[in-house]
Amino acid sequence: xxxxxxxxxxxxxxxxxxxxxxxxxxxxxxxxxxxxxxxxxxxxxxxxxxxxxxxxxxxxxxxxxxxxxxxxxxxxxxxxxxxxxxxxxxxxxxxxxxxxxxxxxxxxxxxxxxxxxxxxxxxxxxxxxxxxxxxxxxxxxxxxx
Numbered sequence: 001x002x003x004x005x006x007x008x009x010x011x012x013x014x015x016x017x018x019x020x021x022x023x024x025x026x027x028x029x030x031x032x033x034x035x036x037x038x039x040x041x042x043x044x045x046x047x048x049x050x051x052x053x054x055x056x057x058x059x060x061x062x063x064x065x066x067x068x069x070x071x072x073x074x075x076x077x078x079x080x081x082x083x084x085x086x087x088x089x090x091x092x093x094x095x096x097x098x099x100x101x102x103x104x105x106x107x108x109x110x111x112x113x114x115x116x117x118x119x120x121x122x123x124x125x126x127x128x129x130x131x132x133x134x135x136x137x138x139x140x141x142x143x144x145x
Contacts, residue, residue, distance in 0.1 A: 001022075001024040001025065001028065001031075001032055001035075004019070004022075004036070005032070005035050005036050005039070008036055008039045008040060008043060008046070009038075009039035011045075012043070012044060012045050013045055014043070014045050014046055015045050015046060015047050015048065016046065016047070016048040016049075016050065017036075017040070017046050017048070017049050017050065018048070018050035019032075019050065019051060019054060020050055020051075020052040020053055020054075021052065021053040021054070022054065025051075025054045026053075026054050026055045029054050029055055029056050029057070029060050030057075030059050030060055030063070033056075033060050033063040033064065033067075034063055037063050037066060037067050040067050040071060041066070041067055041070040041071050042070075042071070043071065043073065044073055045073070046071075046073060046074060047073060047074060047075045047076065048074070048075065048076045048078070049064075049067075049074050049076070049077045049078070050078040051064075051077075051078065051079055051082070052078050052079070052080045052081055052082075053080070053081045053082070054082060055082060055083055056079060056082035056083065056084060056088075057082070057083045057084065057085075057088065058084065058085055058087040058088035058091065059088075060082075060084075060088070061079075061084055061087075061088030061089070061091040061092050062088075062091040064077070064079075064091075064092060064095065065091040065092050065093075065094050065095030065096070066095060067095070068092070068095035068096055068098075068099045068102060069094070069095040069097075069098040069099060070098075071099075071101065072099060072100045072101035073101055074101055074102055075101055075102060075103045075104065076102070076103065076104040076106075077102055077104070077105050077106070078104075078106045079092075079105070079106060079107050080106050080107070080108045080109050081108070081109040081110070081111065082110060082111070083110065083111055083112045084107060084110050084112070085110070085112050085117075086117045086118050086120065086121045089107065089117050089121050089125075090120070090121055090124055092105070093121070093124045093125055093128050096128050096132050096135060097128050097131055097132060098131075099132055099134070099135075100132070100134055101134060102132075102134060102135050103134055103135060103136050104135075104136070105135060
C-alpha cells in the first residue's frame with residue numbers, strides 16, 4: 001500500500017489509479033484513502049479513479065468527496081460493488097458540488113442492505129447539478145446481501 005501511495009505522489013504521468021479488489025486496500029480502506037488523498041488532491045494526470053470491490057463505506061466516501069472537491073482533473077470515478085449507503089452518496093455529492101472535472105460516477109452494485117439512496121439523496125444530487133455541469137453520467141443500482 002505504501003508503494004502505491006508513493007507512486008501516486010511521484011508519478012505525474014499516471015493517468016489511472018485502479019485498486020480493484022486490492023487486498024491491502026480492502027483491509028485498511030480508510031487508512032489508504034486518507035494517505036493517498038494528499039497526493040491525489042493535487043495530481044494533474046490521474047483522470048480515472050477505480051476503487052471497485054474495496055469494501056468502501058460511508059467514511060471512505062467523505063475522503064473521496066474531499067478529493068473530488070479539490071481535484072478537477074479526475075473525469076471518471078468507479079465505486080462499484082462497495083458498501084456505500086445514502087450517507088456516503090451524500091458525502092460524494094458534497095465534493096461534486098465544487099468539482100469541475102468528473103463526468104462519470106459509477107455506484108452500481110452496492111452490497112449493503114441500506115443502500116437505498118432515497119429521496120433526500122436524489123434532491124441533493126439535483127441541487128448539485130445546478131453548479132456541476134460536467135457530471136453527465138451517474139450509474140447506481142442496489143443489491144442486498
